[in-house]
Every structure is written in C-alpha cells, then in structure tokens.
Amino acid sequence: MGTLIKISSQEDIFPEYRGTPIELLLGYHNLNWEYSQYTEAQMLIGMCMDHRKHLRIPENFAYIIRSGGANLRYTEFKVSYAIAVGGVRYIVVIAHNNCGMVNLMSKQKAFIQGLTESAGWKKEWAEEHFRYFAPMFEIGNEIDFVLSESKRLKLRYPKIEVAPMYYRLDDNKLYLIKED
Known part of the structure; x- marks a missing residue:
C-alpha cells in the first residue's frame, strides 16, 4: 500500500521528479502553472478511460493512453512506440478513486445485461466475453x-523514469504515492 501525498506547492514534489516533465505535469495540473509551448511530447501518461478525469496540460505535452484502470499491459506496443519513436523518457501511471475496474465480478450481471440490451449481443456471447476478459482487466x-x-514498467524499461500517481475525483487533483 502507499500513502497519498497532496501536491499543494512545488516543495511537495518529490526531489527525484524536480526538473523533469513529471514536475511540470504536477505544476500544470495542480498548481496552475502557466503553459509552455511544446512541439514534441515530453512524457507518456497512462490513465484510466473514465470520463470523470481531465488533465490540465498544454497541447503537445504528452502522449496519453487511456485504458480501464490505467492498465497498460495490453497497450505495451504503444508504450514502446512512445519511447522508441517518440523519444519519451518519463512515464506517469495514474489511478483514481472509485474505479470501475475494481471488483469487476460484482458488475457481471450489469455488464451482460448492458451488452445484450444496448449492443444487441446474445446473452451467451456477453457471458463468454465477460468470463474471458474480466480477469485480465480486474x-x-x-x-x-x-x-x-509502475514497478512492472520500470523493470520492462529500465532507463525510463516511471511515476505512480493518484487522481482524486473529489478535488480533481493529482497525488504522488509514497510507498510504505
């Protein structure tokens, strides 16, 4: 488990992130820093696809991959592309509270019903779809x-700085996570 660290001033940012795009992300989003202009991405941001989150960052500042739960396992080729071709050296992985990918099994009935009623799927297809994919995305x-x-990505890309963060929907702020 980790402890959430609120970022209310530049001094709250961990020393290892100062002078990096990670500090800029926190400054733009939490501290309302004035935007700089960018022609190339400075970092990759992996975050949940949830519609309730919006980052305050300048145009062209970051590649952003949105995936349920900020799970980048199944978008790793895109991560590799951002590093190899896009030249990014910093990755931020952002989780958030009240994520729909937590306790997926409790959503099985609604998931199946939603696919059958809204998408026109047969119930058996929806059940199989859920059984196959839910364990991957929980x-x-x-x-x-x-x-x-974040640890997995650090092992996969040892020269890349990877920072775990947390987005609180209550205040729309990013928090750093200090590992306990």
Missing part, C-alpha cells in the same frame, strides 16, 4: 495496482 485496489504497474 485491478483490485487502485493504489496497489498503480504501484505494481
């Missing part, structure tokens, strides 16, 4: 998942 606890996903 993230458990948001903070634990974002910490483990």
Whole structure:
C-alpha cells in the first residue's frame, strides 16, 4: 500500500521528479502553472478511460493512453512506440478513486445485461466475453495496482523514469504515492 501525498506547492514534489516533465505535469495540473509551448511530447501518461478525469496540460505535452484502470499491459506496443519513436523518457501511471475496474465480478450481471440490451449481443456471447476478459482487466485496489504497474514498467524499461500517481475525483487533483 502507499500513502497519498497532496501536491499543494512545488516543495511537495518529490526531489527525484524536480526538473523533469513529471514536475511540470504536477505544476500544470495542480498548481496552475502557466503553459509552455511544446512541439514534441515530453512524457507518456497512462490513465484510466473514465470520463470523470481531465488533465490540465498544454497541447503537445504528452502522449496519453487511456485504458480501464490505467492498465497498460495490453497497450505495451504503444508504450514502446512512445519511447522508441517518440523519444519519451518519463512515464506517469495514474489511478483514481472509485474505479470501475475494481471488483469487476460484482458488475457481471450489469455488464451482460448492458451488452445484450444496448449492443444487441446474445446473452451467451456477453457471458463468454465477460468470463474471458474480466480477469485480465480486474485491478483490485487502485493504489496497489498503480504501484505494481509502475514497478512492472520500470523493470520492462529500465532507463525510463516511471511515476505512480493518484487522481482524486473529489478535488480533481493529482497525488504522488509514497510507498510504505
């Protein structure tokens, strides 16, 4: 588990992130820094597809991959592309509270009903679809998942700085996560 660190001033940003695009992200989003102009992405941001989150960042500042639960396992080629071709050296993985990918099994009935009624699927197709994919996308606890996903990416890309963050829907702010 990790401890959430509120970023209310530049001094709250961890020393290892100062002078990096990670500091800029926190400055733009939480501290309302004036935007600089960018012609190339400075970082990759992996975050949940949830519609309730919006980052305050300048145009062209970051590649953004949005995937349920900020799970980048199944978009790894895109991560590799951003690094190899896009030249990014910083990745931020952002989880958020009240994520729909937590406790997916409790949503099975609604998922199946939604696909049959809204998408016109046969019930059997929807059931099989859920059984096959839910285990891949279940993230458990948001903070634990974002910490483990960040560690996984650090091992996969050892020269890349990877920072886990948390987005609180209550205040629309980013928090750093200090590992306990």
